[in-house]
Every structure is written in C-alpha cells, then in structure tokens.
Amino acid sequence: LAKTTQPISMDSYEGQEVNITCSHNNIATNDYITWYQQFPSQGPRFIIQGYKTKVTNEVASLFIPADRKSSTLSLPRVSLSDTAVYYCLVVLHGSSNTGKLIFGQGTTLQVKP
Amino acid sequence: ETGVTQTPRHLVMGMTNKKSLKCEQHLGHNAMYWYKQSAKKPLELMFVYNFKEQTENNSVPSRFSPECPNSSHLFLHLHTLQPEDSALYLCASSQGDSTNEKLFFGSGTQLSVL
Numbered sequence: 001l002a003k004t005t006q007p008i009s010m011d012s013y014e015g016q017e018v019n020i021t022c023s024h025n026n027i028a029t030n031d032y033i034t035w036y037q038q039f040p041s042q043g044p045r046f047i048i049q050g051y052k053t054k055v056t057n058e059v060a061s062l063f064i065p066a067d068r069k070s071s072t073l074s075l076p077r078v079s080l081s082d083t084a085v086y087y088c089l090v091v092l093h094g095s096s097n098t099g100k101l102i103f104g105q106g107t108t109l110q111v112k113p
Numbered sequence: 114e115t116g117v118t119q120t121p122r123h124l125v126m127g128m129t130n131k132k133s134l135k136c137e138q139h140l141g142h143n144a145m146y147w148y149k150q151s152a153k154k155p156l157e158l159m160f161v162y163n164f165k166e167q168t169e170n171n172s173v174p175s176r177f178s179p180e181c182p183n184s185s186h187l188f189l190h191l192h193t194l195q196p197e198d199s200a201l202y203l204c205a206s207s208q209g210d211s212t213n214e215k216l217f218f219g220s221g222t223q224l225s226v227l
C-alpha cells in the first residue's frame with residue numbers, strides 16, 4: 001500500500017526558496033503524485049501534480065526522480081501567506097483495488113518575516 | 114471559490130440532536146467524499162461515493178449516515194454524536210475513479226458537539 005512520509009514541520013524566511021520532500025516508496029506504476037496546501041479552518045487546495053521528471057506551474061515546481069520513490073515540492077521566494085500545511089498524496093490501493101485518497105500528516109511550513 | 118459549497122459553516126449540537134451537513138458541487142464531477150479533520154490531525158477519509166454509489170466506508174460509526182441522492186449533492190446525517198466527534202468536516206469532489214484524481218474541497222463545516 002502506498003504511504004507517504006514528510007517532515008512534520010519546516011521554518012523559512014520571506015524570499016527564500018522552500019523544498020519539501022515526500023517519500024512514497026511503495027508508489028504504484030499508475031499513481032500520480034499530488035500536492036495540496038491547507039490554511040487553518042479551510043479545505044485543502046490543489047497545488048500541483050506530476051508523474052515523473054519535473055512539472056512547473058505559476059505556484060510551484062515538482063521534482064520527481066526516475067525511481068518515483070520520492071518527490072520534492074519547491075516553492076520559490078515564499079511569503080508570509082505561504083504559511084500553511086502542505087500534503088503530499090498518492091492513491092492508496094487496497095485489496096479491493098479501489099483507490100483511496102489518503103492524506104498523511106503533512107508538513108507545517110512557517111514563514112517568518 | 115472551488116465550486117464545492119458546504120452548509121452550514123458552523124454547527125453546535127447536543128449529543129441527542131439530529132442534524133445534517135450538506136455539500137453541493139457545481140463542477141460536473143462524479144465522485145464525492147467526506148473527510149473529518151480533528152484539531153491538529155490529518156484528514157481522515159470517511160466515505161466515498163462514485164456515480165451515487167458508496168464505494169468506501171472507512172469504518173465510520175453508524176451515528177454518521179451519508180446520503181448521495183445525485184452526483185451533485187452529498188449529505189452527512191448526524192445523530193447521537195459524542196464530544197470527540199467535534200471536528201472540521203470537509204466535503205470534496207473529483208472527476209471519478211482514476212489515479213490522477215484532483216480533489217476540490219469545500220470550506221468545511223466546523224462542528225462542535227456539547
């Protein structure tokens with residue numbers, strides 16, 4: 001079963017680049033890697049998704065090595081408003097072969113002035 | 114605005130009350146989800162519906178009863194809840210059962226059980 005492991009928390013300063021790495025050693029061949037951002041008392045918001053190599057959008061970049069057993073979310077030049085919890089997600093395949101979208105503990109990013 | 118609307122935003126109820134949470138999505142999606150998030154804990158998947166059929170019940174107590182009358186609406190009926198059920202209840206939707214599903218969440222209902 002696919003399971004993700006991320007650092008519990010990270011601190012950064014405004015203007016810095018932040019890289020959050022997620023481990024998913026048991027990722028299945030067809031699984032995509034998806035990252036979400038969550039602010040307090042709100043639902044998570046989709047940030048970026050990828051299958052392999054590198055994906056970039058207006059918010060972040062996602063780096064996935066060839067073995068796909070980890071991925072790194074890169075946030076360029078963070079600001080105070082990027083303080084949030086960041087979740088890495090892969091589909092959890094169980095015995096019924098029904099995919100479950102299971103969230104791990106996430107990484108709490110604190111951006112300081 | 115994510116296209117997923119949850120009501121009410123806040124709910125306070127006693128342990129003997131019966132209440133319902135409502136979720137509506139305007140994205141044309143086929144799958145809908147209920148997640149529970151207790152304070153400072155990860156989201157817990159509760160139920161999944163795909164094309165109005167329940168495809169996942171993650172060992173949720175029977176005091177939580179979901180209902181999905183169509184692909185756009187999802188309800189969570191609550192009765193005889195316990196104080197430990199106080200949490201943020203999040204509804205989400207996605208296109209359907211595939212490995213690159215993108216979840217769209219509502220703003221949640223903050224539930225307090227007294």
